[in-house]
Amino acid sequence: MQHNVFTDNPTVPIDVKDRSLSEILDGMLKTGFQGRKLAESVQAWHNMVKEKNMTVLMGLSGAMVPAGMRRVISYMIRERMIDCLVSTGANMFHDCHEALGRKHYVGSHLANDEKLFEHGVDRIYDVFAVEDEFRVADNLIADFAEEIGEISCSSREFMHLLGKELVKRGAPEDSIVVSAYRHNVPIFIPALSDSSIGIGLTIARRRGLKLEIDQIKDVDEITQIVEKSGRTGVVYVGGGVPKNFIQQTEVIASILGMDIGGHDYAIQYTSDAPHWGGLSGCTFDEAVSWGKIAAQAKKVQVFVDATIALPIVAHALHEKCRETKRSAPVFDWEGPEGLDIAYEE
Template identity: 35%
Template sequence: MATKKELLNRPIQHLDLAQHNVVPLVEAMQHMAYSARDTARAANIYDMMLRDTDCGVILCLAGSLISAGLQKLIVTLVRSNMVDAIVSTGANIVDQDFFEALSFNHYIAGDEYKYGAGDAELRELMIDRIYDTFIDEEELRICDETLHQITNSLQPRPYSSREFIREMGAWLVKNGKTPQAGSKTGGRDSIVLAAYEKNVPIFCPAFSDCSAGFGFVAHQHERQGKPMVSIDSAKDFYELTQLKLANPTTGLLMIGGGVPKNFAQDIVVAADVLGVDASMHKYAIQITVADARDGALSGSTLKEASSWGKVDLTYEQMVYSEATLALPIIAGYAYHKQSASSRKGKQWSQILDKVQETVEV
């Protein structure tokens, strides 16, 4: 039986968009067929989305993406004004991105572990497995406790996940978990930090379904009978809808499906409920390995979404691919074409802060 140190010895290396110019590859794929041409069309739609400076770009993240090596890519999108808001699963933002911001790593698992061989031994060593990736459960519990401490430091009231994640970014700055702080304290860039500094709101509509949830459980257990911090998912939905009202032209870049996809698409309908005739999302790309046969949202097509009044059909593209293959191509094409060179960040967090101030008054 291998030791824990022997198993956790090859950290995942995050892909750097700047090091890989895929423009010639995408241009060649435009003249091919099947998924190659779909991917090239998606890359061109993302290019169009960014060159349309009226468009607010919403990035949706589902699936285990940061653990797989996509953290630096997403940080680059945020820092390059290629994303204006993020809607994500809690695991990507907390258990994976914030976890790495605390100086921890995800590790490459040997091929023999991919399909479950040795999982009982991993449990004894307190190593958690995400397909072919390992994470140290003892370090993950430090992440849980850090979220518990952040929760305890806040004024007891309901928060949107966006407000809480901003506090996570503030905690990173206050505690020196930034590149400027140097390697002794971690000194890593992260999605949470980049979004905090760039005023890019992050929403996790099912926020308790991650390490933050353990922090909330501990906090609320300690605060029984007293005012406490809670997460208001309706407030998430309301805030996200406010962005559609403030910026009518929107585009979606969706990785995976699930809750992030549904919330981001539904803001068009929510605006209508509020009495505003909002336009459908002008641009939409989805990267997924799911299909439509089971009726689940992750595999539902963007054309189906149009029947609900959510997505315009002019510039939409489904890409049936695993995210670590397709996203670097689509994002890398726009990055190296400098599609966002004329864009300024929408600073949507500032809009939502004003909404919050109005509510509090």
């Protein structure tokens, strides 16, 4: 009788017993559907951080900070589970908002939005925030920009300066921006103008300041990270601009004569579907056709609400990585030929 290779790996029903979260995820590797994919993402991420000469880039979209995910991301920065963050401007603005002592509030998606407007309250699905407090932060960013003066810089350089300012103001390290500043993890915001940070810089511009955020320098700098890294892995929370900004580095490097073969690991947590043709839901197999993801890469796409996935994944990695000594990249942006990268021994 011919051997049937399709039946070599039977599923194993998950049982209930005393065990750690990471052990539960390990058990889910033999189950099905998105539960298995979530477990596979933890396995792939753990393998990434164990590899030598590996740079892990994260794309962060959606309203993750208002939804309570900022400490998860800042933990991943401090523990170097990620080495470079590409975010929407909104997430970083909301992080600064909380770092300065203000809050987001538990609300309801059933609230009367006209009444909320009358009370100066903004709604992000079931999370509330106070508009006047946001405007204080808008003006603070404008004032800070005026202190910097008339310079041209990448969003990475601007966020580094903003992190330094937050530290000076006593902001805690559970801030994403503060953690990135203290641990030399670059933050890129390729659509910075599309956020309250952009609003603050527009206020400064109306006051006469000529501070320019050089978004093409952003593209050059993150491409240098990918070109000069040993290997690269990507983790996308949602999709949108952060996802493509990281993806296109492989195309740019190829056009410039450095065919580095695509990212070596690719993980995504998304609630979007591929059949609408949008980037946020497109599969990593599709990205292989563009040369953005290596054909042999470990690819795990989890169709899940990221506010469910991130706390589970972070806690599982916290358990798994206790004994892992990470060989994290150290970025030197003042090298004679631009960026220099060395990996910690």
